[in-house]
Amino acid sequence: MNVVNPATGETVETYETDDEADVVTALDHAESTFESWRKRPQRDREELLVSAAEILRERQSEYAELITREMGKPITQAESEIEKCAWVCEHYAEYASTYLEDEYHPSPAGTEVKTSYEPLGPIFAVMPWNFPFWQVFRFAAPNLVAGNVGLLKHASSVPGCALAIEEVFRDAGFPENAFQTLLVSSDLVEDVIDDDRVKATTLTGSGPAGSAVAAASGERIKKSVLELGGSDPFVVLDDADLETTIEKGVRARNQNSGQSCIAAKRFIVHDDVYDEFVSGLVEGAASLTVGDPTDPETDVGPQASAELLAELHDQVERSVAAGATVETGGEPLDRDGAFYPPTVLTDVPDDSPAARDELFGPVAAVFRVDDESEAMARANDTRFGLGGSVWTTDRERGERLAHEIEAGCVYVNRVVGSDPRVPFGGVGVSGFGRELSEAGIKEFVNRKTIWVQ
Template sequence: MDAINPATGERIATYEPDSASDIEATLARADDAFADWRERPIREREELLAAAGDVLRENKRKYAELMTEEMGKPISQAVSEVEKCAWICDHYAEHASAYLQPDGHPAPPGANVETVYDPLGPVLAVMPWNFPFWQVFRFAAPYLTAGNVGLLKHASNVPGCATAIEEVFREAGYPEGVFQTLLIGSEAVDDVLADDRVRAATLTGSGPAGRAVAATAGENLKKTVLELGGSDPFVVLDDADLDEAAETGAWARNLNGGQSCIAAKRFVVHTDVYDAFIDRLVEEVESLTVGDPTDGATDVGPQASPDLMDDLHEQVQQSIDAGATVLTGGGPLDRDGAFYEPTVLAEVPEGCPADSEELFGPVAAVFEVENEAEAIEKANDTEFGLGASVWTEDRDRGRRVARQIDAGCTYVNQLVRSDPRVPFGGVGISGYGRELSEAGIKEFVNRKTLWVE
């Protein structure tokens, strides 16, 4: 596995993939570790998680630089990502015990009935490259603290991040085998998931990858949580604060180089404010600094690889050929590295890639609608259903419109984000199940009824 710096095209390091015997040893360690780990008092598991948060804070610059090197995230955003991982450790270190308290039920005289929450066992996590630390801690913090053990199959272009995360848990004092990284390709996932020692799986990634994991898990009757792609609408109504909406919208589309499932991708704008909003959005997009991701002043770094950039540009070009108008950007930058211009497309025809597909890069598609009802209709005109953002000065109106959008999470006057305190996940082809908060920690437990007379 070669780690390639997408800003320079240089090879950073080469990692040897795990052999069949390595995989077997990893699974055996996980199975052995679970037998002891599940019996640890939850307070001990919370204390270890708090220690992992400390390790992250102590090494945040080192881990941030590793992310920037491997997948091109601007360094300021990479530092923020490590800090967010420490926050999720803090959250579950404080709240896991309360989340997993037994729930009582009505019972006949002389009986006590409750639901208790027991861990399942080794959980396989298939994780993406775009948030290489956050996506992993989003699964590891709750699931390990619930008493499961973790097996990470990370994206092949961030092997250094994968091994560094294992280092975090080791330095925090976790027992051997409680969290392990598998350096394997996608072709090996089916065999690992089918192994009897693996009890469940979670995946964040593409639709095809999600379907493949769900199919194998289904054949083996194993629980899964899938967080897949998104084509999130960013709805701007006629009474929105246009300056704030444009500033936030430009950031929501271009954060992390636009490589985010919950990025604002389809801007649905009321006709009464369409021209004014477009002018502001283009101005905000053009003000973003594109460049060296190691520079703290950079807003937008490279795409994660030249191949991904080429795929994005093909979608943009097909949309332009279908009739979309380029208001700014529109192609790769003439420089070394996989840099793509922050782009705004208007007059986007129905059915072209910018309308119907997920564009995983810094490209905003803008749609003009006549009224609120049409805005809701356009927001829901997609197979995806991850997040949505609605902008209006009337909070009651925003709540009403947000309730009518088919998505796992809807935000009014705020960009879509994942937060440890609230459930996160999608509907439709954006996946199923929930991560984070109490809902997330209970995804991979046995909700056991305990009746005592």
């Protein structure tokens, strides 16, 4: 696997891939490790997660630089990603026992009936490049502390991150094979799913990849969780606090250089505040610093590869050809690296890519609506259903409309995020199942009913 720095276009590292024999060996190790790991006291597993959090903080700069080198994330955002991984480890270290506590049920006199939450075994995770540490840790922390073991097939562009994550768990004191990285191509994914030792699968990534993993898992009667793409609505009502809403809107679209499933992508704005909001959004987007991701002053780094930049620009060009107006940005920067500027599109036609597809980069599509009814219709005019947000000074109005948006999570007056304390996941083509919180740790356990007469 060749690692290409997207800020320079240069190959910076090469990794030798695993072959089929390596995969078989890893599965053997996973199966044998699970038999002992599942018997470890819950508190022992929790203490090891605390150790993992400590290692992440000790090596925050090292791992942040690795993220930036492999996929181009601005360095301050990469540092925040490592901190968030430490947080999710600490969260499950504190709450796993509560989440997995036996649940007792009404039963006849003299009997005891309960549900016990027991681990399944080796869980296979297929993960993407855009949050190369966080999206792995939000899978790994709850599953390891629940007594499962993990096998990771990471994106081929971030093999260094994949191996570093394995290193964190090993150095924290987890059994050597409790969490293993497989440096394999996508061609071997179905073979891993097909193996009887793998008990469940999870994927964060594109719709086609999710469909393939779900189909392979379903054919083998294996549980799967999918977190796929999104085209999140950012609904701005006529009574919104525009100064705050514009500031948050600029961040919601351009964080991680726009490469986030839960980024705000479709800005749906009430006519009464449309002109002022668009003016502020354009000004804010144009003021962001695009450049060297290792510079702490950089707001927007490169797209993760030249190929991804080309795909994004093609979507913009086709949207403009269909009738959209470019208010700022809209052309790749004339410099080395895969740099695309923050872009704002207005007058976006309903049948254009900016309205129908997921634009995975710093491109905001803005739509004008006359009232909240039209805003809700526009918000739900998508096959995606990951997240959304509503911006209003009337909290009751915001909550009422949050119930109308068809998505896995809706935030009122806050940018959509994934937080260890609350369930995260989507509906429709954005996937199924939940990660994080109590719901996430219970996705891959045997909910065993035990009746004692």
